[in-house]
Amino acid sequence: MALQLLPSTLSVPKKGSSMGAVAVKDTAAFLGVSSKAKKASLAVRTQVATAPSSVTTSPCSATAKPSGKKTLRQGVVVITGASSGLGLAAAKALAETGKWHVVMACRDFLKASKAAKAAGMADGSYTVMHLDLASLDSVRQFVDAFRRAEMPLDVLVCNAAIYRPTARTPTFTADGHEMSVGVNHLGHFLLARLLMEDLQKSDYPSRRMVIVGSITGNSNTLAGNVPPKASLGDLRGLAGGLSGASGSAMIDGDESFDGAKAYKDSKVCNMLTMQEFHRRYHEETGITFSSLYPGCIATTGLFREHIPLFRTLFPPFQKFITKGFVSEAESGKRLAQVVAEPSLTKSGVYWSWNKDSASFENQLSQEASDPEKARKVWELSEKLVGLA
Ligand code: NDP
Ligand code: PMR
Helix, strand or coil: CCCCHHHHHCCCCCCCCCCCCCCCCCCCHHHHCCCCCCCCCCEECCCCCHHHHHHHHHCCCCCCCCCCCEEEEEEEEECCCCHHHHHHHHHHHHHHHCCCEEEEECCCCHHHHHHHCCCCCCCEEEEEEECCCCCCHHHHHHHHHHHHHHCCCCEECCCCCCCCCCCCCCEECCCEEHHHHHHHHHHHHHHHHHHHHHHHHCCCCEEEEEEECHHHHCCCCHHHHCCCCCCCCCCCCCCCCCCCCCCCCCCCCCCCCCCCHHHHHHHHHHHHHHHHHHHHHHHCCCCCCEEEECCCCCCCHHHCCCCCHHHHHHHHHHHHHCCCEEHHHHHHHHHHHHHHHHCCCCCCCEEEECCCCCECCCCCCHHHHHHHHHHHHHHHHHHHHCCC
């Protein structure tokens, strides 16, 4: 259930500060700070009196220096689902460079705060803000609260996800959409669409939107051929709103619900959405849109609903048999590269890493790279989230 965040409960005193400018070596990609860039000098402390799980506490300073100087203000990156696993590891990796302020957009404020502290993230390097992707109202409230905090938005990472492999009956978001696709795709779709405005306003030299994908949504791989395979069909279930009541809860319109397939289908939507953003906005805005498969992070909370035997055997299976295993820390570094590395600015790319942990542009399956399907998913999703 989304936590209602009343605008009146937020207060945002702004303080001038010259802290937070980060010296950058002679990397061409970082030199283009616009002369029109406003010298944003921000210190944000938001306080909420009545709703502890929507409190944001850590100060952020993001300072733009005049153009021509080899300095770069601290970047601001929003990461959804940063309370555990890949999102937390990436948040930590980025925050500890000192070059990034991380906005941890999480459904459980207390869990996220404790996770940041336990991970050793320094006070002031992050802000926790409430976001429940299972409620479109909560997504809109997050966007409002983020804007109220007057931070720039330089990079958005759509990372949060749920996986319900043993579910044989669907559950639904506050808006009545099947939960896996609702959270993993539709919530992020609305968030990303709304925050495009903010990304476009950013004066940061390399603005990016990253939507986390997966090998299991790609049927051109062995992992993607493990049943149930992802397939969106003719999208009739999505067109029907995934409500279950008046139609199917599955994107392809299948009458029977399969939680594992719903997750894989949602990942196909994530990868298609990234490419559709690229086609619609990259040339016009210069924003980099990318997706990635971070490796098999077999120890994360993603598998919390799987049977105990799976949770026991999955990490050694991935470590010793498929050798696709990566630690949470390593996966976090990979996502951090897609957020920040000057070498990964190419837009429309689905990044993966080889056995030496070097990044490469990977091939998506036919379905996950079908432009016509991407356009249809975009248009149907627009309707479901109230944008069209
Ligand atoms: P985790 O379960 O550790 O992290 C998922 C995060 O999403 C958690 O922070 C969780 O919050 C959050 N979340 C879940 N539901 C919501 C919601 N309704 N609103 C807001 N946040 C929500 O899993 P991973 O770190 O493994 O997954 C991260 C991403 O990586 C996902 O996109 C996944 O598809 C992808 N991925 C993972 C792989 C793996 O092997 N683990 C492989 C390939 C891709 P909370 O802490 O409150 O539960
Ligand atoms: Mg898979 C190279 C082989 C490979 C890789 C990289 C993965 C990744 N898996 C591989 C192979 C296999 N898996 C094989 C041969 C099997 C049959 C024994 C197998 C089974 C399997 C299951 C039951 N694998 C799984 C599951 C899950 O429940 C996980 C899943 O699909 O979550 C959606 C999963 C995964 N295997 C992976 C990765 C990365 C996952 C999970 C994470 C994800 O896609 O988000």
